[in-house]
Amino acid sequence: xxxxxxxxxxxxxxxxxxxxxxxxxxxxxxxxxxxxxxxxxxxxxxxxxxxxxxxxxxxxxxxxxxxxxxxxxxxxxxxxxxxxxxxxxxxxxxxxxxxxxxxxxxxxxxxxxxxxxxxxxxxxxxxxxxxxxxxxxxxxxxxxxxxxxxxxxxxxxxxxxxxxxxxxxxxxxxxxxxxxxxxxxxxxxxxxxxxxxxxxxxxxxxxxxxxxxxxxxxxxxxxxxxxxxxxxxxxxxxxxxxxxxxxxxxxxxxxxxxxxxxxxxxxxxxxxxxxxxxxxxxxxxxxxxxxxxxxxxxxxxxxxxxxxxxxxxxxxxxxxxxxxxxxxxxxxxxxxxxxxxx
Amino acid sequence: xxxxxxxxxxxxxxxxxxxxxxxxxxxxxxxxxxxxxxxxxxxxxxxxxxxxxxxxxxxxxxxxxxxxxxxxxxxxxxxxxxxxxxxxxxxxxxxxxxxxxxxxxxxxxxxxxxxxxxxxxxxxxxxxxxxxxxxxxxxxxxxxxxxxxxxxxxxxxxxxxxxxxxxxxxxxxxxxxxxxxxxxxxxxxxxxxxxxxxxxxxxxxxxxxxxxxxxxxxxxxxxxxxxxxx
Numbered sequence: 001x002x003x004x005x006x007x008x009x010x011x012x013x014x015x016x017x018x019x020x021x022x023x024x025x026x027x028x029x030x031x032x033x034x035x036x037x038x039x040x041x042x043x044x045x046x047x048x049x050x051x052x053x054x055x056x057x058x059x060x061x062x063x064x065x066x067x068x069x070x071x072x073x074x075x076x077x078x079x080x081x082x083x084x085x086x087x088x089x090x091x092x093x094x095x096x097x098x099x100x101x102x103x104x105x106x107x108x109x110x111x112x113x114x115x116x117x118x119x120x121x122x123x124x125x126x127x128x129x130x131x132x133x134x135x136x137x138x139x140x141x142x143x144x145x146x147x148x149x150x151x152x153x154x155x156x157x158x159x160x161x162x163x164x165x166x167x168x169x170x171x172x173x174x175x176x177x178x179x180x181x182x183x184x185x186x187x188x189x190x191x192x193x194x195x196x197x198x199x200x201x202x203x204x205x206x207x208x209x210x211x212x213x214x215x216x217x218x219x220x221x222x223x224x225x226x227x228x229x230x231x232x233x234x235x236x237x238x239x240x241x242x243x244x245x246x247x248x249x250x251x252x253x254x255x256x257x258x259x260x261x262x263x264x265x266x267x268x269x270x271x272x273x274x275x276x277x278x279x280x281x282x283x284x285x286x287x288x289x290x291x292x293x294x295x296x297x298x299x300x301x302x303x304x305x306x307x308x309x310x311x312x313x314x315x316x317x318x319x320x321x322x323x324x325x326x327x328x329x330x331x332x333x334x335x336x337x338x339x340x341x342x
Numbered sequence: 343x344x345x346x347x348x349x350x351x352x353x354x355x356x357x358x359x360x361x362x363x364x365x366x367x368x369x370x371x372x373x374x375x376x377x378x379x380x381x382x383x384x385x386x387x388x389x390x391x392x393x394x395x396x397x398x399x400x401x402x403x404x405x406x407x408x409x410x411x412x413x414x415x416x417x418x419x420x421x422x423x424x425x426x427x428x429x430x431x432x433x434x435x436x437x438x439x440x441x442x443x444x445x446x447x448x449x450x451x452x453x454x455x456x457x458x459x460x461x462x463x464x465x466x467x468x469x470x471x472x473x474x475x476x477x478x479x480x481x482x483x484x485x486x487x488x489x490x491x492x493x494x495x496x497x498x499x500x501x502x503x504x505x506x507x508x509x510x511x512x513x514x515x516x517x518x519x520x521x522x523x524x525x526x527x528x529x530x531x532x533x534x535x536x537x538x539x540x541x542x543x544x545x546x547x548x549x550x551x552x553x554x555x556x557x558x559x560x561x562x563x564x565x566x567x568x569x570x571x572x
Contacts, residue, residue, distance in 0.1 A: 199442070199446055199451075202435075202439055202442060202443060202446070203443065203446055205432070205434075205435060205439075206432050206435065206443050206446075209432040209433065209434055209435065210430055210432055212394065212426070212430070213426060213430040213431075213432065214432075214443075215393075215394070215413070215414040215415050215418075216392060216393075216394065216414050216415075216418060216423070216424045216426065217415075217418070217443050217444055217446060217447070217486070218415045218418040218419055218446055218447025218448070218490065219415055219443070219446060219447065220413070220415050221415075
């Protein structure tokens with residue numbers, strides 16, 4: 001059962017549920033739908049171990065869903081594709097570890113400290129937002145690997161444990177960690193709901209569409225991008241901390257594996273970035289496929305999974321969210337709307 | 343006192359001067375045109391005033407305050423809105439969302455006022471702005487700018503690509519906007535169109551103001567028009 005650190009998973013979603021224009025207040029029905037999205041899925045996932053007795057696999061899934069939502073925040077709303085997103089995950093994992101090892105904190109406080117570390121890393125990397133496109137993607141990747149190399153440096157063994165890994169078994173508490181992961185998924189989804197419905201989220205979409213025009217519309221482009229960047233870093237840091245807490249014993253290469261970025265991005269893209277549920281459903285579907293193919297046909301796993309992703313991207317560039325939107329539009333143009341009016 | 347006062351403004355790209363020391367004044371309720379041949383620096387002038395183009399030297403005073411060097415969003419917050427060339431709407435966003443973004447900085451969410459001025463947009467609110475006709479896009483761009491209730495609005499190439507009927511329709515609305523308290527600076531390659539609605543005008547040639555005065559007087563000077571305008 002792959003952990004976020006060592007395996008990927010995937011997935012994507014539906015989305016869209018029509019977003020009311022930010023500025024018009026969503027109706028009670030709409031708010032009820034958003035509340036359901038935020039609460040129901042995490043609750044269901046939290047209860048799933050009572051039905052499917054593999055909590056670690058489920059925790060890995062939830063952690064990936066959080067990462068996919070984090071990618072959604074920074075890529076879906078600002079257009080910055082963070083190939084180095086794993087850097088925040090790893091920083092969160094190691095921040096948590098250092099808190100447990102050196103400050104002797106419990107797991108909860110350690111995870112929060114991990115989030116602070118990942119946020120600090122995001123602050124240091126804010127200048128990367130001056131870059132765009134492939135330059136940003138590569139620079140963020142390079143930054144994450146630079147952090148990895150520093151942490152894995154044998155000369156820092158007394159502090160980071162260097163390449164020899166860390167042991168957090170003293171605070172091992174998978175049940176509490178799983179609860180936190182479910183709550184974190186709810187928070188991540190709530191963040192996306194906010195961005196889909198708020199004036200600030202609209203300003204981010206404007207920045208993504210045309211930064212120059214956004215600036216003459218009065219939007220502080222650098223500030224808007226920076227807030228989204230920091231928010232996505234906090235989510236990844238918390239996810240990294242929770243994952244580290246449960247994994248207990250791991251090595252730098254485990255939590256800084258580029259695979260983690262790739263899977264989070266693929267899940268978000270497959271589901272549909274910019275949507276609320278796209279990354280969640282995308283993650284659930286692809287992660288399940290990942291597990292199924294990996295178990296049933298391990299010899300063909302890399303080929304089958306890669307081919308699947310290529311096909312999906314070619315024929316479904318807008319992700320599952322675009323399918324949901326098209327279906328909804330069709331429904332409104334035909335029977336559904338007619339019925340409602342009647 | 344001028345609402346907008348530009349003095350000895352110079353700017354340029356990659357070391358080459360585009361504006362060679364421009365002076366320009368705009369008063370309250372006034373419509374001022376800046377006309378000139380292609381490449382004369384009209385769009386650069388508007389960009390330098392609104393903060394999109396770095397100013398090399400000179401001053402740009404808005405309400406008496408020098409805003410040269412401020413970020414575009416800060417100048418906008420002080421009451422100066424720029425409608426860039428080719429409208430530059432957020433194509434993937436709906437008309438409603440574009441309008442809301444216009445009032446974002448000022449915290450204005452009531453789009454009813456601008457819809458009264460541009461009723462054509464009422465039925466198009468949920469349409470992606472990229473799917474609008476050229477004329478509708480121009481109306482949307484102007485309406486978006488008005489959402490901020492600006493003291494002055496700079497409109498670049500407002501008649502570009504529009505049918506004469508639509509251009510005339512927009513001209514009428516521009517006059518109403520100025521009468522409502524928003525001064526306008528119009529840049530257009532079609533000098534006759536711009537001068538027909540502006541009270542005063544500046545003729546820009548190779549980055550320098552070569553003539554200025556009441557529009558009627560400039561329109562009557564055929565030698566001047568033949569020399570500097572297409």
